[in-house]
Amino acid sequence: MITVRVPAKVNVQLGVGGLRADGFHDLANVFFAVALGDEVTASAGEGVTLSCSGPDADAVPLDDSNLAARAARLLAAHHGIADPGVHLHIAKAIPVAGGMAGGSADGAAALVACDALWKLDTPFETLLELAAELGSDVPFALLGGVALGRGRGEILEPLTVSGAFHWVFAVADGGLSTPAVFRECDRLREDAGTGSSDVQVPTPDADPALLAALAEGDAVALAAALANDLQPAALSLRPSLAATLRAGTEAGALGALVSGSGPTCAFLAKDAEAAAAVAEALLASGTCRAAHATYGPVPGASVI
Ligand code: ATP
Numbered sequence: 001m002i003t004v005r006v007p008a009k010v011n012v013q014l015g016v017g018g019l020r021a022d023g024f025h026d027l028a029n030v031f032f033a034v035a036l037g038d039e040v041t042a043s044a045g046e047g048v049t050l051s052c053s054g055p056d057a058d059a060v061p062l063d064d065s066n067l068a069a070r071a072a073r074l075l076a077a078h079h080g081i082a083d084p085g086v087h088l089h090i091a092k093a094i095p096v097a098g099g100m101a102g103g104s105a106d107g108a109a110a111l112v113a114c115d116a117l118w119k120l121d122t123p124f125e126t127l128l129e130l131a132a133e134l135g136s137d138v139p140f141a142l143l144g145g146v147a148l149g150r151g152r153g154e155i156l157e158p159l160t161v162s163g164a165f166h167w168v169f170a171v172a173d174g175g176l177s178t179p180a181v182f183r184e185c186d187r188l189r190e191d192a193g194t195g196s197s198d199v200q201v202p203t204p205d206a207d208p209a210l211l212a213a214l215a216e217g218d219a220v221a222l223a224a225a226l227a228n229d230l231q232p233a234a235l236s237l238r239p240s241l242a243a244t245l246r247a248g249t250e251a252g253a254l255g256a257l258v259s260g261s262g263p264t265c266a267f268l269a270k271d272a273e274a275a276a277a278v279a280e281a282l283l284a285s286g287t288c289r290a291a292h293a294t295y296g297p298v299p300g301a302s303v304i
Helices: 069-077 102-117 123-136 138-143 176-193 207-214 221-223 231-235 241-250 270-283
Strands: 002-019 025-043 048-053 086-091 147-148 155-158 165-171 257-258 265-269 290-296
Touching: 002 102, 002 123, 002 138, 002 176, 002 207, 002 221, 025 102, 025 138, 025 165, 025 207, 048 069, 048 241, 069 086, 069 102, 069 123, 086 102, 102 123, 102 138, 123 138, 138 147, 165 231, 165 241, 165 270, 176 231, 207 221, 207 290, 221 265, 231 241, 231 257, 241 257, 241 270, 257 270, 265 270, 270 290
Parallel strands: 048 086
Antiparallel strands: 002 025, 025 086, 025 147, 025 290, 147 155, 165 265, 165 290, 257 265
């Protein structure tokens, strides 16, 4: 039996370019791995079967659409294993459809867990390529730490970070569909008269001030540089998130933003004590279903 721990991510910068002809957007995506994460346990089984536990377990599909199952099958196919056998149990702590790449995390964890269970010793570079086939956010869940993602987010460059940063995540009731949030982003750009195609919208790039704040371990500077181009779209689809962001800021967070495509909101705090206080105040405000204080960066999917 092999258990793999895998982090959720928050995008400290999510720059969204125009809509490309292939339907994707060019991104400048600074991924940050946090200790809030899932655990995926692989044990011997017949076929590929799944189970899931945790507060959001009912919202997780247990069929072949689950990224953990797809990852197991993809790894088996890559090695020419015609009849893979594994049971995968997902202990789910990452909010489902929350903008923290929980499904992608489970896909990365399943690659690592099955690789160890089946004693395949797949090179890390190959696991990264298989991860990119599964989805844009899966390679980062393997890598962890902090990284700049370009293209659809799958071309990764690890970034230097000093020290630890303290975060709070406010979990909303219900999820938001990532494609729907991108569509809303395009619609808002059309309405604003700026256009939404990659010809009209400049290609985004990483913010030098944000990269410097990460390298220096400066939480105040990082808070000032937090940026998410999807935030207006997430707020448009879920206006109640404005009250969540306000509640965390009023409770002393240094900075606040919607995590990825939302609806989870992320708050940067001065230290662990301040994070605990922000989490408590967020819960008391009634503007979220749960609030978790955590920290990062942490490593990617690893056997424990
Ligand atoms: P992202 O930020 O990468 O867009 P997300 O965090 O918003 O993702 P996920 O939790 O990854 O969203 O789930 C999105 C959808 O993916 C779910 O509604 C569910 O139908 C499907 N899904 C597939 N595999 C998983 C999984 N292992 N865990 C959770 N959802 C999964």
